[in-house]
Amino acid sequence: MEFGIFTIGDVTPDPVTGTVPTEHERIKATVEIAKKAEEVGLDVFATGEHHNPPFAAPANPPVLLANIAAQTQRIELSTATTLITTNDPVRLAEDYSYLQHLADGRMDLMLGRGNTGPVYPWFGKDIRQGLPLAIEHYNLLHRLWREEDLDWEGKFRTPLQGFTATPRPLDGVPPFVWHGSIRSPEIAEQAAYYGDGFFHNNIFWPTYHTQRMVNLYRQRYEYYGHGTADQAFVGLGGQVFMRKDSQAAWNEFRPYFDNAPVYGHGPSMEDFTKQTPLTVGSPQQVIERTLSFREWAGDYQRQLFLVDHAGLPLKTVLEQIDLLAEDVLPTLRKEFAAQHSPEVPEAPTHEWLVARHEADKDPIPGGGRDSQAFKDREERARREAEESKKSEGATKSDGAGGAGSQG
Amino acid sequence: MKIVAVSASMSESSSSTALGERVLRAVRKRAEESGTEAQVSTVSLRDLAHDLVDMTLTGMPTPRLEEAFAEIESADAVVAITPVYNAAPVGIFTLFWQLFPEGGLQGKPVLLAATGGTARHSLVLDSQVRPVIAYLKGIVLPTTVYAATEDWGAGGGAGSPNARAEAGAAELMGLVCSIRTGVGGPDRAAAAPGTDAEVAEPHRRPDEFDPAQVTPFEQLLNMG
Numbered sequence: 163m164e165f166g167i168f169t170i171g172d173v174t175p176d177p178v179t180g181t182v183p184t185e186h187e188r189i190k191a192t193v194e195i196a197k198k199a200e201e202v203g204l205d206v207f208a209t210g211e212h213h214n215p216p217f218a219a220p221a222n223p224p225v226l227l228a229n230i231a232a233q234t235q236r237i238e239l240s241t242a243t244t245l246i247t248t249n250d251p252v253r254l255a256e257d258y259s260y261l262q263h264l265a266d267g268r269m270d271l272m273l274g275r276g277n278t279g280p281v282y283p284w285f286g287k288d289i290r291q292g293l294p295l296a297i298e299h300y301n302l303l304h305r306l307w308r309e310e311d312l313d314w315e316g317k318f319r320t321p322l323q324g325f326t327a328t329p330r331p332l333d334g335v336p337p338f339v340w341h342g343s344i345r346s347p348e349i350a351e352q353a354a355y356y357g358d359g360f361f362h363n364n365i366f367w368p369t370y371h372t373q374r375m376v377n378l379y380r381q382r383y384e385y386y387g388h389g390t391a392d393q394a395f396v397g398l399g400g401q402v403f404m405r406k407d408s409q410a411a412w413n414e415f416r417p418y419f420d421n422a423p424v425y426g427h428g429p430s431m432e433d434f435t436k437q438t439p440l441t442v443g444s445p446q447q448v449i450e451r452t453l454s455f456r457e458w459a460g461d462y463q464r465q466l467f468l469v470d471h472a473g474l475p476l477k478t479v480l481e482q483i484d485l486l487a488e489d490v491l492p493t494l495r496k497e498f499a500a501q502h503s504p505e506v507p508e509a510p511t512h513e514w515l516v517a518r519h520e521a522d523k524d525p526i527p528g529g530g531r532d533s534q535a536f537k538d539r540e541e542r543a544r545r546e547a548e549e550s551k552k553s554e555g556a557t558k559s560d561g562a563g564g565a566g567s568q569g
Numbered sequence: 570m571k572i573v574a575v576s577a578s579m580s581e582s583s584s585s586t587a588l589g590e591r592v593l594r595a596v597r598k599r600a601e602e603s604g605t606e607a608q609v610s611t612v613s614l615r616d617l618a619h620d621l622v623d624m625t626l627t628g629m630p631t632p633r634l635e636e637a638f639a640e641i642e643s644a645d646a647v648v649a650i651t652p653v654y655n656a657a658p659v660g661i662f663t664l665f666w667q668l669f670p671e672g673g674l675q676g677k678p679v680l681l682a683a684t685g686g687t688a689r690h691s692l693v694l695d696s697q698v699r700p701v702i703a704y705l706k707g708i709v710l711p712t713t714v715y716a717a718t719e720d721w722g723a724g725g726g727a728g729s730p731n732a733r734a735e736a737g738a739a740e741l742m743g744l745v746c747s748i749r750t751g752v753g754g755p756d757r758a759a760a761a762p763g764t765d766a767e768v769a770e771p772h773r774r775p776d777e778f779d780p781a782q783v784t785p786f787e788q789l790l791n792m793g
Contacts, residue, residue: 297789347777348789355786366629374778381780428626528787
């Protein structure tokens, strides 16, 4: 089980002091936060991608992550999220492979469609095509990392002829991909189809919704034959504000909650903490809340916390990371490890992916011979062949849809 | 048969509460006459006022709103009642339907009722509410029931709120019966007892998160 933090790089006024960090301060603070996470022993640091104020997250996360990789030794670097819709898959393949080399494999990425509609035209894309873009772009990205001399034709970019994306992924093994989605069943289905991970950033969503998305992904992961539903790769979000004394945490965080652009002037903090993963209180309360996620999500592999939100000053954010490392994670690690089924893999590391690749056990998109998906395809092809025989007489069908049908 | 009333009445003693009760009484009576029992429950929007604002801001229904939406989606028919404020339905009534799941009224007859200070607002239901309910795929009945303050002092003759409530209830039950049995109105159902053996379930939205109903990925790939 991995524990880490993720940031969206928002530049939010501190409602208590009225201070607004400059973009420069926010960017430098983000690097400090990542270094702090490494220093205290967190497992993951993930950054968002943004193209508009009030955000100072990188437009291209590998720029920030490469800088952090150079200043850290151990922490896994990731994104939350990389826009699969508006970025050219060729650039994604190349930039993230390059980062993978620089970071010696200490990275992965989370793909998302973004929540800012206006981004599409800024990159010459059609907002009405959000989902088809996500599907075609990832299909190409997946192939660019795995095939050389690629011939490719699609709907959303110029065809490729004998193209090889460079550099090739480290050790010939592409970075692990998490597909992030809040409410699109198609993205959960996409993650399952490829045997990739599924991340639900549930910070604004009630448990019953997140649970259904996770369940959909797990069931379909099994259907595509990548493992049992329990063995699928699930990541969850969460956001916390802690002080040793629970009431002190509530008093200190309340003005931030009440005024934050994303929380404020809506539900009360009492309602919001009940209905979403937001936990305000003592480290012990954060431990209990986080452990409860396992009851409905099953054994999951990655838990990311949002701690630099709502305009909290850097000093407070760094204190939150200390509390997380010192007073929360030791117990969480112990408890999750004690309950974790040995049949369920941990979050993939580069070394794990290399070993899987060498054992010839890479997931087959759409499902290998032993999967229910494969059997259903065969059955469908057989039925279609029979029908065409019946209707056309002697014409022999070659059977529809092999694994993937990505040609 | 299940009828859900959605009431934007702001107090128990308001005229819209009174009109709502009158309409529901007419519906119950009609149901009895056609040999069925109407189970009526009420979703009170006053109780959900804060939840509605919260959902507007967060995009996320509260558990109580989820419950209210599900209650309405499981109904055979809906009766919606609102007071008119400044020539428009009261804001939380409009807000409720603006947050209601798209397509959630599919196949459901919906009877509209409103109260207002003057008869001059009587077309509010037809001009402002009818399009919203139709957008949600509800089948809005031709008759709407509107009661102005002056109506409460007048008799119950033709064109009175009472008469319109009776007419609306008749249309509602007629449509519900034909949808449920698939054979026609209450008269035919009553004339041929037993034909309602196969009673249709109220239409439900497909569950987009059900693994058995998800669009297979190959299909998504090939659409691109």
